[in-house]
Amino acid sequence: MITKLTGRRVHWMLLLFPLILVLNACGQPYQFRGTAYDPILPAPTLQGTQGDGETFDLKEVGRKVKLVFFGYTYCPDVCPLTLANMRVVYNQLSDEEKKNVAVIFVTVDPERDTAERLRDYVRNFDSNFTGVNVPLDAQKQVKDDFKIYAEKRIEEGKDAAATDYFVDHTAVVFLVDKNNDLRAIYPTDAAPTDIVADVQHLLKSN
Numbered sequence: 430m431i432t433k434l435t436g437r438r439v440h441w442m443l444l445l446f447p448l449i450l451v452l453n454a455c456g457q458p459y460q461f462r463g464t465a466y467d468p469i470l471p472a473p474t475l476q477g478t479q480g481d482g483e484t485f486d487l488k489e490v491g492r493k494v495k496l497v498f499f500g501y502t503y504c505p506d507v508c509p510l511t512l513a514n515m516r517v518v519y520n521q522l523s524d525e526e527k528k529n530v531a532v533i534f535v536t537v538d539p540e541r542d543t544a545e546r547l548r549d550y551v552r553n554f555d556s557n558f559t560g561v562n563v564p565l566d567a568q569k570q571v572k573d574d575f576k577i578y579a580e581k582r583i584e585e586g587k588d589a590a591a592t593d594y595f596v597d598h599t600a601v602v603f604l605v606d607k608n609n610d611l612r613a614i615y616p617t618d619a620a621p622t623d624i625v626a627d628v629q630h631l632l633k634s635n
Contacts, residue, residue, distance in 0.1 A: 461627050478564075498533070532551075533558075
């Protein structure tokens with residue numbers, strides 16, 4: 430009798446085990462592949478000019494998931510590689526998902542990166558990407574708010590007024606949800622599949 434009862438219990442446990450796993454998974458919060466903001470923070474104010482001359486305001490982008498990266502068009506390595514990575518991410522989304530995702534490249538070199546130059550630069554990666562020129566007098570506030578670093582570096586021996594300088598800057602990608610909250614941050618070489626997974630999660634939520 431004991432043997433039969435034990436056998437029945439084992440039988441039912443084997444049948445119920447997959448259901449228990451599913452229910453447990455449903456109760457678990459989503460784990461972001463990037464470094465999640467905990468607590469979630471409102472995205473700072475980000476305003477500037479787009480390539481078409483129109484004013485850009487992050488809050489006015491609408492209920493889209495945004496990927497925001499700060500860099501500059503004369504950057505020799507990190508910026509083009511990051512935008513190429515964003516292109517891979519974007520191309521892994523469905524056409525419907527793409528309608529609700531915005532990739533935004535913000536210059537930390539507004540003196541050289543005009544809105545028009547930014548427009549042409551980002552279009553080399555995808556025509557739907559947006560380049561934003563934040564004016565020089567607003568740069569410090571934006572950098573402070575997003576907690577990023579960006580400073581002009583003129584090579585030794587060159588005049589301080591030289592125009593062929595570098596800009597040392599923080600290289601990360603910010604993930605902003607449809608409610609305009611900061612949700613995660615990624616290194617520039619993050620696996621596209623990780624970013625895609627987080628973007629798709631946010632597209633399904635909120």
